[in-house]
Amino acid sequence: MIINPLTFNLIHSNVINNVHFCREASKLCMAPVFENATTALFFVSCIAYDELQGTMNCLVDSCELFKIIINSRFFAYKSVILFFTKADLLEEKIKHSNIKEYFPDFQGDPQKLEDVQSFIFQLFDDRRRDKSKLLNHFFTMAGNVEHIRFVFSAVKEIILVNNLKSLETY
Ligand SMILES: Nc1nc2c(ncn2[C@@H]2O[C@H](COP(=O)(O)OP(=O)(O)O)[C@@H](O)[C@H]2O)c(=O)[nH]1
Numbered sequence: 421m422i423i424n425p426l427t428f429n430l431i432h433s434n435v436i437n438n439v440h441f442c443r444e445a446s447k448l449c450m451a452p453v454f455e456n457a458t459t460a461l462f463f464v465s466c467i468a469y470d471e472l473q474g475t476m477n478c479l480v481d482s483c484e485l486f487k488i489i490i491n492s493r494f495f496a497y498k499s500v501i502l503f504f505t506k507a508d509l510l511e512e513k514i515k516h517s518n519i520k521e522y523f524p525d526f527q528g529d530p531q532k533l534e535d536v537q538s539f540i541f542q543l544f545d546d547r548r549r550d551k552s553k554l555l556n557h558f559f560t561m562a563g564n565v566e567h568i569r570f571v572f573s574a575v576k577e578i579i580l581v582n583n584l585k586s587l588e589t590y
């Protein structure tokens with residue numbers, strides 16, 4: 421994904437899809453990857469709450485990876501935008517797959533989209549040590565052109581503001 425003239429690095433949980441690998445490699449790989457970035461985009465499939473990666477729940481796996489990234493010292497002065505992809509499929513999935521079976525801490529109505537979305541977001545937000553900044557996030561639907569236009573323009577604005585803020589610090 422390229423948004424000119426802005427440049428940014430993209431971390432996808434499928435690219436670094438193993439938390440143990442990432443934990444080992446993080447000290448080595450973070451610096452060159454993120455050194456000049458102001459913003460990172462982190463993608464999570466929000467329908468993964470009932471899926472397993474090996475013996476680990478996929479959403480928990482993504483959370484653990486996110487925890488490493490977001491709390492890394494390389495991100496102390498940078499921003500992360502969190503994307504929960506396949507929001508349209510989530511709406512369908514919650515009708516037959518109860519999130520409470522996988523996350524017993526879930527409070528609320530497992531068939532209510534807002535309750536499920538806010539719980540999923542909270543799982544990630546809770547992993548952050550520094551809560552002084554807002555965590556920008558979007559639930560995206562790749563097939564909905566109007567929605568994607570809205571998300572893209574919001575993301576461009578966030579990246580632009582982050583870039584301007586980083587210039588102010590020089
Ligand atoms: N309905 C729907 N399908 C999607 C969406 N995003 C991705 N897909 C489809 O899901 C499949 C895997 O997409 P990918 O982006 O690689 O997601 P991943 O499963 O998280 O790796 C592809 O067939 C995509 O077309 C979405 O927002 N809505």
Ligand SMILES: [Mg+2]
Nearest residue numbers: 432433434435
């Ligand atoms: Mg994929």
